[in-house]
Amino acid sequence: MSYENIEVRTEAGKVGIVTLNRPKALNALNDALMTELGEALKAFDADPAIGCMIVTGSERAFAAGADIGAMAKYSFVDVYKGDYITRNWETVRSIRKPVIAAVSGFALGGGCELAMMCDFIIAADNAKFGQPEIKLGVIPGAGGTQRLPRAVGKSKAMDMALTGRMMDATEAERAGLVSRVVPFEKLADEALGAALVIADFSQVAVMAAKESVNRAFESGLSDGVMFERRLFHALFATNDQKEGMDAFTAKRKAEFTHS
Numbered sequence: 387m388s389y390e391n392i393e394v395r396t397e398a399g400k401v402g403i404v405t406l407n408r409p410k411a412l413n414a415l416n417d418a419l420m421t422e423l424g425e426a427l428k429a430f431d432a433d434p435a436i437g438c439m440i441v442t443g444s445e446r447a448f449a450a451g452a453d454i455g456a457m458a459k460y461s462f463v464d465v466y467k468g469d470y471i472t473r474n475w476e477t478v479r480s481i482r483k484p485v486i487a488a489v490s491g492f493a494l495g496g497g498c499e500l501a502m503m504c505d506f507i508i509a510a511d512n513a514k515f516g517q518p519e520i521k522l523g524v525i526p527g528a529g530g531t532q533r534l535p536r537a538v539g540k541s542k543a544m545d546m547a548l549t550g551r552m553m554d555a556t557e558a559e560r561a562g563l564v565s566r567v568v569p570f571e572k573l574a575d576e577a578l579g580a581a582l583v584i585a586d587f588s589q590v591a592v593m594a595a596k597e598s599v600n601r602a603f604e605s606g607l608s609d610g611v612m613f614e615r616r617l618f619h620a621l622f623a624t625n626d627q628k629e630g631m632d633a634f635t636a637k638r639k640a641e642f643t644h645s
C-alpha cells in the first residue's frame with residue numbers, strides 16, 4: 387500500500403514504524419494523514435509477525451498540530467456533522483498491540499494529543515510539547531484536556547491549556563509525560579530497542595498488559611484490580627505462560643510462540 391503523508395516500514399520483521407511525512411507543514415495532521423496513519427497501524431495490528439509499533443516524525447517536528455489551514459474554514463455544522471476528529475483520530479486508541487511515540491521537535495496541539503494516545507512517549511532532548519489551541523480561540527479537541535491532566539496532574543495541565551506555553555523534554559520527563567529522554571541522535575535506536583524488547587515477549591501477555599494499564603484510566607481501583615486479576619488468571623491458559631515459566635526454571639531464554 388502506498389501512502390502520501392506517511393512512510394511505513396518494518397524492522398527485523400517484527401516492529402512496524404510509521405513516520406509522519408508532511409515536512410513543509412511541520413507534519414500538520416490533516417484528514418488524509420490521519421486516515422493513512424490509522425490504516426497503517428491497523429494493518430500492523432492485524433499482522434501476526436508485528437509485535438510493536440512506533441510512530442515518529444522528523445527532527446524538527448513530531449507534529450505541529452492539526453492542520454490549521456484546513457480547519458480554519460470549517461463551521462460548527464461542518465465539524466459536528468462530519469464527526470471531525472472522531473472519524474479517524476481515535477483509530478490509534480483502538481490498536482491493541484503497543485504503540486510507542488518517538489518524539490523529536492514540536493509535538494503541539496493535535497501532535498501532543500497524538501503522542502499521548504500512544505502507549506508511551508520516548509522524547510529526544512529537543513522535543514517541545516504544548517497545547518496552544520487557546521491561542522487560536524479554541525481548546526484541545528483530541529483528548530488533550532483529558533489525557534494531559536492524567537499524565538502530568540491538574541496544575542501543569544491547566545498551565546499548558548490556559549497559557550499555551552511549551553514544555554521542553556526535561557520538564558516533560560519530570561512531569562511524567564514522557565518515559566525517557568535521549569539525545570536526538572539516539573532517538574530512533576532507543577525507540578527501536580524498546581520496541582524489539584516488547585516484540586520478543588508473548589504478544590498475548592503484552593496485549594493484556596496494555597489493556598490492563600489502560601483500564602486504570604477508566605475504572606476505580608477495586609474494579610481495575612479485579613480486571614487485572616482476571617487477565618492474569620486467563621494468561622495461565624496460554625502456551626507462552628508455560629514457556630516463560632519453564633524457561634526461567636531451566637535457566638534458558640524463553641521462546642514465545644504468541645499462543
Ligand code: CO8
Binds near residue numbers: 410455492497522
Ligand atoms: N497547521 C498547518 N500548518 C502549519 C502548522 C499547523 N498546525 N504548524 C506549522 N505549519 C506550517 C506553517 O504555516 C509554515 O508553513 P509555510 O512555510 O507555508 O508558511 C510551516 O509549517 C513552518 O512553520 P513556521 O514557519 O511557523 O515555523 P516556526 O519554526 O517559525 O514555528 C511553530 C514553528 C512554533 C510550531 C509554529 O509553526 C506554530 O505555532 N504552529 C502552530 C502550532 C499550533 O497552534 N498547533 C495547534 C493546532 S490546533 C490543534 O492541533 C487542534 C487539535 C484538535 C484535534 C484536531 C482535530 C482535527
